[in-house]
Amino acid sequence: MAKPAVSAEKRHAIAMHGAPKYAPGFQHFDYVNPQAPVGGQLRLGAIGSFDSLNPFLLKGISPRGLGDVYQSLLERSRDEPFTLYANIARSIEVAPDRSWIIFNIDPKARFSTGDPITAEDVLFSYQTFRDEGRPNVQSYYRKVTSADILSPLSIRFTFEEEGRFEMPLILGLMSVLPKSAFETVDFNESSLTPFAGSGPYLIEKVEPGRRIVYRRNEHFWGWHLPQNKGRYNFERVIYDYFRDDDVALEAFKAHNIDARFESSAAKWSSAYESASGYRKSMPRIGLPAPMLGIVFNTRRAKFGDLRVRMALTYAYDFEWVNANILHGLYKRTQSYFENSPLAARGVINDAERLLLSPFADELPDAVFGAAFRLPETDGSGRARDNLRDAQKLLMEAGYRIENGVLKQGETGQPFEIEFLINNADYIKLISPFQRNLEILGIKSTIRQVDTASYQNRLTGYDFDMIINSWGQSLSPGNEQAFYWSRDAAATPGTRNYPGISLASVDMLIERIATARTRETLVTSVRALDRVLLAGHYVIPLYYTDRQWLAHWPEIRLPQIPSYWGTEPDVWWYEEAKQP
Incomplete structure (x- = not known):
């Protein structure tokens, strides 16, 4: 048996930075209802299928809900x-x-x-x-x-x-x-035979690929712990699997599902109207919104010039897309850490400037100048002023118009773009963009491929432009190297899809990963945000700071959401009162 380490004070918690919010002996988390009754069942929907009860492997597809077993x-x-x-x-x-x-x-x-x-x-x-x-x-x-x-x-x-x-x-x-x-x-073998967990639920019944039923474990050892008060309140939690989301929506409207999170703006706006008696809740989310954007692959020479990337950003009419396609339900993303205190706002401050000044030679002047802001339109679809600005930038970058075709001035090569996608929903986000690109003389095509082909091309960075999303947390760390570092740009299979290769970014990633104080972390993340934004590596799209949750009245939610919004583990069942 190993010799004990040098003694240290025993703690009830550990925070990445600063002190824990909850002191020793706390009673419960603030985002639960500690008086929530226990009982009833919660029926939820999932899309697709499952063939393994081992959630810790890549092999096989595991069902929803297993996190409550372990x-x-x-x-x-x-x-x-x-x-x-x-x-x-x-x-x-x-x-x-x-x-x-x-x-x-x-x-x-x-x-x-x-x-x-x-x-x-x-x-x-x-x-x-x-x-x-x-x-x-x-x-x-x-x-x-x-x-x-x-x-x-x-x-x-x-x-x-x-x-x-x-x-x-x-x-x-x-x-x-x-x-x-x-x-x-x-x-290492995926199986539909469960192994023992130590959590608040047990696997009661499995219908492979179709349904899994969890039963509340009345003998769960941890019911007395404060973090479990007001949570895991349903006697049973059932996940039914559907072949597609439209079928799952109809199951909800027929009251065969008790609650569902909606991700489609179109459905949230109008698809629930044929049902009655349900409720819509929109808990606020306090986490950074994912950066969803149209990504430039700067490994391609045509996207290597910052002015070109800026020009194409001017050509995207988000206001029209939001009003006509997204039902006006979204906000424009203006940060890689949108909807959080980590987002860079306003003009660069002294602490951020001090970090970035040694790298001024590789950074755009905009990093040190006015606050970043994406171009806006009136939403009419006729963004003439923005297109004039785009054309001017393209001319400055050495392009010219010849018979309505944008060509590189020295080579005469026409400017063409292929948008690579594996999700048909993205077509509606790209098509309006294509119309403006055509006005600029740029020919563009959309190529939709199967998942395997798409992943292979992403792994080898074999694309012009894609739509991608990067999620972030309130405590960024080592994952930033996988997203933005020079090593990642040169290594197949990372998430540095734009091919960002900057010494300043590597320095900031190192500071983020080793930050010992919250102040150091925030300053470093905001500086990174400024560099990424000023480089125009993506055309940012949209986000919402709300969850869209439809549920029947007997499913109750706490009044206070967490940073994550709300999740089923804090809900409870209460018999709906008859009118």
Whole structure:
């Protein structure tokens, strides 16, 4: 047995930056109803199918809801940027430099079989996920240099230097599996045979590919924990699978589904009118909105000039698209961290300028000048002023119009664009853009391919333009390197689809990943936002700061949403009153 680490104060929580919101002995999270009654059932819909009950593998498709069957060492709160609280681990000890963490397991913690959760189970889970888990999990867990069992209920993880500040939290989110369950079962084989979890729900019934039923576990060991108060209130949670979303919508209107999140502006506006008696709720979301945009592949010479990318941004009439296609339900995205305090707003401040000034030679002057703002139109579809500005920029970049065709001045090469998509819904976002491109003399085509072909071309960056979305959190970290770094730009299969290759961006990514204070993080993220925006690597599209949730009256929601909006684990069933 390994020698214990240097002692550290035992804690009930760990925050990425700053102090946890909830003090020791807190009663419940603020975004729940602690008086919510227990009972009833919740029927939800899912699209597609499933063929595996192992959610920890890429192999196979697992059903919705399995996250309530398994528990992690620590539990995340949803009204803080990134803070974890004691869960399977009753307490933690962390090195001042976060080079190691000790998890002290709650003696009451049990799997659904009644067997206690031990340090051996934690070690087995870590080793299994490190060697056979999803690729992103493997990459994180390999930053652990040693895992030492200190006692039957205590285990210490030690981390390599790179990324160690975030690693205690990443390990804290690790689900714990029973070692004994895999003595005769191969973890790496997808299966419809469930293995024991330690969470508030059990798998009661499975109809492969069609339905899964979860039953509330009255013997769940963690009902007394404050983070579980007011949560997991339904006696049963049922997921029915449908071949497409239109069928699922009809099932909701027939009251065969109790609630559904809507993602289509068109459906939210008009598709529910044939039903009556249901409710529409729109909880506010406090997380950064994903950056959904039309992406320039700057590896292609025609998109290498900033003026060209700016010109095409001027040619996109978002106001017309929002009014005529998106039912006016969206806002224009103006930041890679939109809808959050991380978004760069106004003119650059002194702290951001200090970070970016050494890189002035590679950055557009706009980074240091006026606040970033996308061009606007009157929404009429006749954006003449914007198109004149676009044409001027293209002329400055060395293009000329010849017989109505935009050509590169030196080579005479016509300017042509292929939009690569695998989602037919994107056509309606691109088609109005094509009309304006045609006015500029640019020929464009839309090529829709199957998922496998699309992924292959993305992996090799074989495209002109795509529509892509990057999600962000309130606590950005190591993932930014996968999104924007020079290494990512040169490595097939990353998410640096624009091909951004800037020393300033690499510096900011490093500062974000190693930030020790919230102030340092925010300053670095805002500076990164300014660089990405000023580079015009995407034409930003739209976002909403609301969830669109349709539900029947007996499904009740807490009054206070979290940063995530609302989720089924905080809802409850209350018999609807008759009129």
